[in-house]
Amino acid sequence: EVQLLESGGGLVQPGGSLRLSCAASGFSFSGYAMSWVRQAPGKGLEWVADISGNGGNTYHVDSVKGRFTISRDKSQNTLYLQMNSLRVDDTAVYYCAKVPKLTCSGGTCYLDSWGRGTLVIVSS
Amino acid sequence: EIVLTQPPGTLSLSPGERATLSCRASQNVPGNWLAWYQQKPGQAPRLLIYAASSRATGIPDRFSGSGSGTNFFLSISRLEPDDFATYYCQQYGSSPRTFGQGTKVEI
Numbered sequence: 577e578v579q580l581l582e583s584g585g586g587l588v589q590p591g592g593s594l595r596l597s598c599a600a601s602g603f604s605f606s607g608y609a610m611s612w613v614r615q616a617p618g619k620g621l622e623w624v625a626d627i628s629g630n631g632g633n634t635y636h637v638d639s640v641k642g643r644f645t646i647s648r649d650k651s652q653n654t655l656y657l658q659m660n661s662l663r664v665d666d667t668a669v670y671y672c673a674k675v676p677k678l679t680c681s682g683g684t685c686y687l688d689s690w691g692r693g694t695l696v697i698v699s700s
Numbered sequence: 701e702i703v704l705t706q707p708p709g710t711l712s713l714s715p716g717e718r719a720t721l722s723c724r725a726s727q728n729v730p731g732n733w734l735a736w737y738q739q740k741p742g743q744a745p746r747l748l749i750y751a752a753s754s755r756a757t758g759i760p761d762r763f764s765g766s767g768s769g770t771n772f773f774l775s776i777s778r779l780e781p782d783d784f785a786t787y788y789c790q791q792y793g794s795s796p797r798t799f800g801q802g803t804k805v806e807i
Contacts, residue, residue, distance in 0.1 A: 620788065620799055620800070620801045620802050621737075621745065621788055621790070621799040621802075622799065623790075623796060623797040623798070623799070626797075635795065635796075637796050638796070671744055671745070682731070682733075683731050683733045683751065683792070683793070684792070685733075685792035685797055686733075686735040686747065686750045686790060686792050687735075687737075687745075687747060687790075688747050688750075688756060688757075689747075690744035690745055690746070691744060692743075692744050693744055
């Protein structure tokens, strides 16, 4: 059974940094692309970033480009999201999710398993 | 960027009724690469449908997806109490991947 467990969320001041982690189990971690999706309180879903199975290809949505970095560690079966220069509008629940293929491209970039999420609050 | 619109924001129905949810794209979705997710309060989304009409593993056959181009639909043939939730569409034919704003199905 696929399990994704996020951690690292919390309260941070504007301009601060956080690193989110997602521990993966139940599947061959390096064989699948992974993604971070966020949901602001009471709002819809926003695709934040994704990374290929081997870590060689990454994508970040324009609103976080240059501030957030997605990465993965195959030895730890863990996905990361380094978030710098945080803004109030980054406040959201951040979900880690699995793509059903090695790369997120063409007709493969949907999400077949999700974690429970971790809450990030950016406030002074 | 492909913008997805899901009217109406809320759909009020009764158990046993049929639900038809709409997802309209601002331009053709390449490959008809569109997915549907269900989300209940306080829970993560769950994949229901991918490639517009393929059911995900373990999803009951009362859920079905249809459509192409700019108009897509999620149908729930007979609503059960567990189906009352918010439903999101997502296109993955082009970057950035985008979601609709969701349709809440309530009793």
